[in-house]
Amino acid sequence: MFTLVSDDWLNLSGITQYGLFPAFGDLDGDNDDDMLLGNADGTLIYYQNTAGPGLVCNFVLPSPSIRVLILETIVRLKSLM
Ligand SMILES: [Ca+2]
Numbered sequence: 001m002f003t004l005v006s007d008d009w010l011n012l013s014g015i016t017q018y019g020l021f022p023a024f025g026d027l028d029g030d031n032d033d034d035m036l037l038g039n040a041d042g043t044l045i046y047y048q049n050t051a052g053p054g055l056v057c058n059f060v061l062p063s064p065s066i067r068v069l070i071l072e073t074i075v076r077l078k079s080l081m
Contacts, residue, residue: 020037021038021039028048034046034049035049046071048060
């Protein structure tokens with residue numbers, strides 16, 4: 001059985017995106033799962049988990065410079081695959 005905690009998790013209703021698809025993994029190398037939201041137009045939104053390993057996730061939008069660095073790294077890694 002599940003309990004509805006929020007109908008606007010992370011205030012995602014304020015994002016002017018549609019068709020959001022989440023994916024989770026440790027993108028910044030600190031041993032906790034961060035979140036990428038892909039949307040229908042092909043862009044990605046990076047949320048950093050600031051909680052730490054083994055704790056309940058706390059996803060936040062990092063500074064623009066950190067977001068760009070992480071996303072550039074992902075694109076670079078995908079080009080090597
Ligand atoms: Ca992480």
